[in-house]
Amino acid sequence: MSPAPGTALAVLRERQFRRFFVGQSASLLGDGMIGVALAFAVLDLTGSPSDLGYVLAARTIPMIAGLLVGGVIADRLPRRRIMVAADLARFLGQGTMAALLIGGHATIWELGALQAVHGTATALFSPASTGLLPAIVTGPRLQQANALRGLSLSIGKIGGPVLAGLLAATAGPGWAIAVDAATFAISAATLSRLRLPAQRPAPAQSFLRDLREGWTEFSSRTWVCALVAAASLTNLLFAAYYVLGPATAERSSGGPAGWAAIQALLGVGSLVGGLAALRVHPRRPLRTGVLALAFCALPTMGLAAGLSVVTVSGLAFLGGVGMTLFNTFMETAIQQHVPDKALSRVSAYDWFGSFAVQPIGQATAGPLAAGIGTHPALWLAGVLQFLVALAALAVPAIRHLPATIEKAPTSSDSSAAPT
Numbered sequence: 217m218s219p220a221p222g223t224a225l226a227v228l229r230e231r232q233f234r235r236f237f238v239g240q241s242a243s244l245l246g247d248g249m250i251g252v253a254l255a256f257a258v259l260d261l262t263g264s265p266s267d268l269g270y271v272l273a274a275r276t277i278p279m280i281a282g283l284l285v286g287g288v289i290a291d292r293l294p295r296r297r298i299m300v301a302a303d304l305a306r307f308l309g310q311g312t313m314a315a316l317l318i319g320g321h322a323t324i325w326e327l328g329a330l331q332a333v334h335g336t337a338t339a340l341f342s343p344a345s346t347g348l349l350p351a352i353v354t355g356p357r358l359q360q361a362n363a364l365r366g367l368s369l370s371i372g373k374i375g376g377p378v379l380a381g382l383l384a385a386t387a388g389p390g391w392a393i394a395v396d397a398a399t400f401a402i403s404a405a406t407l408s409r410l411r412l413p414a415q416r417p418a419p420a421q422s423f424l425r426d427l428r429e430g431w432t433e434f435s436s437r438t439w440v441c442a443l444v445a446a447a448s449l450t451n452l453l454f455a456a457y458y459v460l461g462p463a464t465a466e467r468s469s470g471g472p473a474g475w476a477a478i479q480a481l482l483g484v485g486s487l488v489g490g491l492a493a494l495r496v497h498p499r500r501p502l503r504t505g506v507l508a509l510a511f512c513a514l515p516t517m518g519l520a521a522g523l524s525v526v527t528v529s530g531l532a533f534l535g536g537v538g539m540t541l542f543n544t545f546m547e548t549a550i551q552q553h554v555p556d557k558a559l560s561r562v563s564a565y566d567w568f569g570s571f572a573v574q575p576i577g578q579a580t581a582g583p584l585a586a587g588i589g590t591h592p593a594l595w596l597a598g599v600l601q602f603l604v605a606l607a608a609l610a611v612p613a614i615r616h617l618p619a620t621i622e623k624a625p626t627s628s629d630s631s632a633a634p635t
Contacts, residue, residue, distance in 0.1 A: 248376015485536020
């Protein structure tokens with residue numbers, strides 16, 4: 217069901233969200249830049265792909281490991297302050313890295329240490345961000361807010377690498393990272409101007425008890441567990457697309473130019489998915505979201521079938537649409553149905569569960585292809601992705617969860633959708 221015409225961007229009329237959105241758009245553009253900028257920075261220093269892997273792992277490992285801690289902290293302390301502190305930490309870390317690179321004094325261990333700061337700060341920022349949004353957006357507009365965040369993410373993934381590539385090629389990767397640092401300063405400045413209602417202080421108790429309570433809120437909802445399991449397995453399996461896709465494109469889909477076209481259409485699809493999420497308001501959003509998640513299997517299966525670059529690009533477009541719709545509907549449902557006192561902890565379990573096994577997929581896709589062949593490995597990953605979506609759709613709570621609900625003060629029943 218769609219809202220009345222002209223209301224899809226109504227959430228931007230809310231001053232608090234507008235400030236939040238401007239800052240987040242800037243920092244997401246910076247996030248899109250860092251992959252390209254960091255790759256050129258490391259390769260300029262040592263020319264070693266292994267060193268690049270070490271630096272990337274130095275950011276990813278503390279980010280994943282720190283998410284549950286970040287969720288507890290964000291439910292205990294004012295979320296805005298946590299987010300501002302995390303942005304300032306990332307600004308200082310990326311700014312220091314930029315200065316070292318521009319000055320010609322950087323070493324690999326320094327880059328790794330500074331990326332560890334970045335990952336730790338992101339682990340604190342992400343759960344707090346999910347918990348903050350319902351406090352600055354009128355309830356019926358929450359899906360619009362999440363859709364606009366998804367659009368910003370998509371634009372950052374498309375525009376960030378282009379901007380970073382131009383800066384790295386003309387001024388050097390250090391200057392690209394300097395721009396990335398500046399985006400975190402912009403985000404911190406806009407967040408500091410938010411005026412929020414007082415957050416009810418959490419009762420004084422141990423960290424482990426906070427963590428257990430968050431797990432209870434998370435695990436008591438069948439639909440949350442099933443969605444996170446589906447997202448986790450999809451990320452695990454979709455790694456085959458990123459790892460094996462370039463080699464497949466090299467042989468049968470137009471080489472680097474063909475792979476770039478496929479990736480570009482994936483990004484365009486995610487943009488279109490965000491635009492659709494602004495206007496499409498299904499009565500059963502999770503059912504729609506999981507059906508959309510099944511589209512994510514299409515580009516992997518297109519590569520497995522050796523289809524033309526044009527066809528695979530079209531399938532990647534549909535995958536991008538499905539990915540954004542699923543993420544928007546899932547995040548909105550969690551924000552609407554989970555009590556505010558536990559929202560950041562439940563969000564942290566969501567983030568952790570969704571991404572914890574992704575590195576396993578990245579590490580095993582290559583050996584699997586070496587053992588059974590590239591195309592069979594892609595078929596296996598694609599078909600399993602599709603089956604994961606169907607399995608999630610079999611959960612009654614996912615099929616029947618309504619679009620909105622008054623937040624309950626305690627956990628919902630685990631065997632049926634809340635009413």
